[in-house]
Amino acid sequence: MKYNFEQGIECANKMDEEDPLRSIIDRFYKVPGQIYMDGNSLGLCSKDAEKATLELLDVWKNEGINIWNVKDSKYFLYPSLLGGRMAKLINAESDEVTVTNSTTINIHQCIATLYKPTNKRYKILVDDLNFPTDRYAIDSQTRIHGYTVEEAVKVVPSPDGRMISEDAVIEAMTDDVAIALLPAVLYRSAQLLDMERITKAAKERGIIIGWDLCHSIGAVPHDFKRIDPDFAIWCTYKYLSAGPGSIAGLYMNKRHFGKQAGLAGWHGNKKSTQFQLKQSHEQESNADGFLTGTAPMLSMAAMEGVLDIYDDAGMERVREKSLKITAYLMYLIDQKLVKYGCEVGNPREDAVRGGHVALEHSEAYRICQDLKTRNVIPDFREPNVIRLAPTALYGTYEEVYHLVEILEDILLTKSYEQFSNTRALVV
């Protein structure tokens, strides 16, 4: 989309005034004076999330073990209730989504359930830019089946360390590939893959395909009724802002309902017979069949609050603002920062980019240290990327304007030189 941005702050102020999500911003706790650009790593706390969490604490205080029964067993049914509401974000059927465990464990669950290697088809297809936990999980799943990683994990290499070639992914879908797991949006470069095209190619070749939505959920709407993948997983603490370590999402296409869960547990049992506590597992016939143990309820309540915000904001409006505010950031980078050796490392076109801007600079690490002392929260990714995520729900155009102003000062005065290049434990 073409926008008519201008360099002055008036342009930012006008866009803030006209922002259809303006009223949503006040529902979040923002530190006064701070420019928070890290909502793609950990979303900020909202009043809605806080309220839902406090409500749950109250129920615990007042009800004790009866928490399972109050409000028509709402909390016993919480995973399907929240999953059903979250399904709207990806246009899936409500019983195809549940919330449970962490992303990493959900990868294990989906692979353990759907990976049935044969002599001819035994490889798992991945790329080499995905977040490493996905790769660790895949590697270990092939080892469980007695393969070496070299034998059974097929890696599509990125041609440039930034992007994944969709053609190369499809070319790698040979007859020996059983399953593919790919990221919807790459965590470093923000590339958004053509999920529909890749999923279609996988299906034509008899390959089961799953998507990691960690960097797209809550920022990019998906149409799973159209894409029709086999499975998907995602965390909820990034754009979705459900809190540190909040529970993850799991989508299982209904054509796989009833397949025996690779990692079975008592909460995956049919609700109607769960408390009969039999020794034989009677699996629930929808996504809830892939639940395992007792849900960490306190980390789920915040999700309920956040989903109210998404209901009010609407995913389409979220995407619209996200594209506009990141386009504005890229525009200011082009106008003011490129001359200092900065480069935009993410794709430019709307159809192929997620919710953050990948600003590249050879001094990225030290620039991030400097930004933090100036009340800006960026996020650094090796080797040279400053990830900047002005989020749709609580970011403002004025913050983006000031961010670039601060970056310009840092680059002009080279003030980053006073910081050490030695990496901290958590960068």
Ligand SMILES: *Cc1c(COP(=O)(O)O)cnc(C)c1O
């Ligand atoms: C953030 C992220 C994860 C995180 O996994 P956890 O199990 O929640 O720690 C996994 N995969 C991708 C692509 C991510 O961006």
